[in-house]
Amino acid sequence: MSILITGGAGFIGSNLVDKLIKLNKDVIVVDNLSSGDKQNINSRATLYNVDLIDNDLEEVFATNDIEYVIHLGAQVEVSSSINNPIKDSKTNIQGSINLFENCNKYNIIKVVYASSAAVYGDPIYLPINEDHPIRAMSPYGVSKYTPEKYLRYYNHEHGLDYTILRYSNVYGPRQSSIGEGGVIAIFIDRMLKNKRPIIYGDGKQSRDFIHVYDVVNANINALQKANRKKINISTRSETTINRVVKIINGLLDIDLSPLYEEKRKGDIRHSILDNSSAYRYLDWEPEYSIKEGLKQTIEYYLNQRDKKL
Numbered sequence: 507m508s509i510l511i512t513g514g515a516g517f518i519g520s521n522l523v524d525k526l527i528k529l530n531k532d533v534i535v536v537d538n539l540s541s542g543d544k545q546n547i548n549s550r551a552t553l554y555n556v557d558l559i560d561n562d563l564e565e566v567f568a569t570n571d572i573e574y575v576i577h578l579g580a581q582v583e584v585s586s587s588i589n590n591p592i593k594d595s596k597t598n599i600q601g602s603i604n605l606f607e608n609c610n611k612y613n614i615i616k617v618v619y620a621s622s623a624a625v626y627g628d629p630i631y632l633p634i635n636e637d638h639p640i641r642a643m644s645p646y647g648v649s650k651y652t653p654e655k656y657l658r659y660y661n662h663e664h665g666l667d668y669t670i671l672r673y674s675n676v677y678g679p680r681q682s683s684i685g686e687g688g689v690i691a692i693f694i695d696r697m698l699k700n701k702r703p704i705i706y707g708d709g710k711q712s713r714d715f716i717h718v719y720d721v722v723n724a725n726i727n728a729l730q731k732a733n734r735k736k737i738n739i740s741t742r743s744e745t746t747i748n749r750v751v752k753i754i755n756g757l758l759d760i761d762l763s764p765l766y767e768e769k770r771k772g773d774i775r776h777s778i779l780d781n782s783s784a785y786r787y788l789d790w791e792p793e794y795s796i797k798e799g800l801k802q803t804i805e806y807y808l809n810q811r812d813k814k815l
């Protein structure tokens with residue numbers, strides 16, 4: 507009996523795989539390694555280098571006794587989704603449908619789906635709860651939302667169970683600082699090289715930063731709880747980008763002032779997700795404050811740097 511993690515070579519997926527293996531679960535990973543890294547994958551997990559939209563995906567279901575699926579595999583860059591919405595939709599929408607078709611055919615007990623705060627778009631009110639209107643502003647937001655609708659369809663028509671988790675801004679070990687990356691990974695990478703962090707806008711914009719280990723725990727709880735629910739996974743607290751730089755400076759005992767550049771078009775000013783449903787239905791709460799989370803993340807990057815030396 508195993509758990510299939512799509513996107514298990516990626517930032518969040520690989521952390522989840524590690525935790526499940528620690529809990530003595532059999533873990534299968536499906537990942538086409540487009541943004542994920544083979545090195546991230548725990549040696550006790552089985553990797554299938556398969557694209558979510560390929561027919562070969564069925565082979566993974568046919569040859570393994572899979573009980574649960576946690577679906578994180580996705581095209582994750584907003585800018586790529588704007589430049590190539592067809593490619594984005596192929597992975598995020600068609601890839602998800604192909605996966606759900608197999609889940610249905612092979613009688614999977616449950617799918618836990620990694621959705622995103624991007625589905626809400628520019629918030630009308632804060633904190634954003636799960637009833638906030640869906641106003642996705644990018645093809646990525648649309649392509650993350652559409653599988654939610656398909657899950658409802660598969661449940662209604664075929665009884666496939668699911669939980670939708672909508673994450674806020676995730677950070678922590680293994681996040682990429684390349685490409686769009688996460689702002690925290692990018693700042694830590696630059697500041698460890700003694701380079702000033704670049705902030706687009708005045709830095710007073712805020713985000714709800716959630717540590718990846720908290721996201722991992724929410725996924726594990728969702729295997730047994732919160733059937734047919736959509737649930738925000740967040741800290742319900744906001745941190746400005748200026749404060750992130752200040753905390754990193756403090757933790758590294760340096761004083762690099764940010765370089766301010768022009769605000770990026772379409773950037774949301776403030777984002778906080780209400781997380782009371784997660785408390786209620788998942789019996790989950792975040793364990794990391796932003797300070798503790800940044801401390802842990804910096805330690806990880808320092809370790810990685812030392813290993814390379």
Ligand SMILES: NC(=O)c1ccc[n+]([C@@H]2O[C@H](COP(=O)([O-])OP(=O)(O)OC[C@H]3O[C@@H](n4cnc5c(N)ncnc54)[C@H](O)[C@@H]3O)[C@@H](O)[C@H]2O)c1
Pocket residue numbers: 512513514515516517518519536537538539540541542543556557558559577578579580581582597601620621622623650672673674675676677688
């Ligand atoms: N990082 C965040 O802040 C955040 C926030 C909200 C939601 N999410 C969601 O969490 C999930 C994981 O994101 P992440 O930050 O770990 O990104 P990531 O890029 O590190 O992980 C995505 C993984 O999916 C794989 N993948 C991409 N296309 C594939 C395909 N066609 N077939 C098979 N595998 C494919 C990639 O190789 C990669 O390993 C995604 O679904 C993302 O939308 C992330």
